[in-house]
Amino acid sequence: MSDEPTGTQPAEVLGEEAATAAPKEALGGETSAAPAAEGLAKESHAAPSVEAGAAGEQAGAGRATAALGDDELDGQVVPALEALLYAAEEPVPAAELAEVLAAVAGEQQRSWAAAVSTRLVERAAIALADRLAAAGSALQVLEVAGGLRLGTRPQYDAWIRALRQVERPSRLSVAALETLSVIAYRQPATAAEIAAVRGVDPATSLRTLRDQGLVRITGRKRAVGRPFTYGTTRQFLELFGLRDLDELPDPEEFEELLDR
Numbered sequence: 001m002s003d004e005p006t007g008t009q010p011a012e013v014l015g016e017e018a019a020t021a022a023p024k025e026a027l028g029g030e031t032s033a034a035p036a037a038e039g040l041a042k043e044s045h046a047a048p049s050v051e052a053g054a055a056g057e058q059a060g061a062g063r064a065t066a067a068l069g070d071d072e073l074d075g076q077v078v079p080a081l082e083a084l085l086y087a088a089e090e091p092v093p094a095a096e097l098a099e100v101l102a103a104v105a106g107e108q109q110r111s112w113a114a115a116v117s118t119r120l121v122e123r124a125a126i127a128l129a130d131r132l133a134a135a136g137s138a139l140q141v142l143e144v145a146g147g148l149r150l151g152t153r154p155q156y157d158a159w160i161r162a163l164r165q166v167e168r169p170s171r172l173s174v175a176a177l178e179t180l181s182v183i184a185y186r187q188p189a190t191a192a193e194i195a196a197v198r199g200v201d202p203a204t205s206l207r208t209l210r211d212q213g214l215v216r217i218t219g220r221k222r223a224v225g226r227p228f229t230y231g232t233t234r235q236f237l238e239l240f241g242l243r244d245l246d247e248l249p250d251p252e253e254f255e256e257l258l259d260r
Helices: 055-064 069-088 094-109 116-134 154-162 174-186 190-198 203-211 234-239 251-259
Strands: 140-146 146-150 216-220 227-234
Touching: 069 094, 069 116, 069 146, 069 251, 094 116, 094 146, 116 140, 146 154, 174 190, 174 203, 174 227, 174 251, 190 203, 203 216
Parallel strands: none
Antiparallel strands: 140 146, 216 227
8 A cells, every 4th residue: 555645745854943944043053164054954943942841941050050159150151051062963861961071170270170060051151041031142052952052043034044055944744753653652653553544655755764864763663573663853853842752742732743
């Protein structure tokens, strides 16, 4: 049975507002030589920004890093974090950022080297997000796929698309989107299990999703024939602005997201 229903119009995976521009995403962005225009396939507004819940996080982080003065935080740590997020090609976990900051600060004998921690990174990320917002910057800090990154704000999508000469967002067929939805909520899932839900052979959709980096083989199921099992990728989390799979919305809401 064919995986792609005939006469079906492809559904849009990335809405106009969902494309992110550069190696920078609000609380999770990647960087490159052409920062503001890279990563069109990445979301910027969908991902939770650092400003969200900043008050509570900042209070806890502030207590943990009380030894670090505001001048050092704003004048040294925040700029260093901004540089790291700008240069990163994918979301970077707070623990990794803390490790890099501590190592370099120690080498340079910075007074705040011993105060570096993941909480300090979170505090600096909030400060950076506030600074960018206050300055009216097109950039924002994003927390997505288990890490932080810089990204452009969605209202600048049209300019970025024009620069990169991209006429419309990437699209996936309805069949591929349905397959992606099944995998997202049932992973690890085999082709047979996906077919049981959709009623058609998912081979074509699986190949498309793997080519687009949204799905990967996670292993083999302990069953007759040892079939491959499939799961979503980190790129999937980035695309839909999720910190991790625990943030998947209800299936009905996810279907609405796919239809945008």
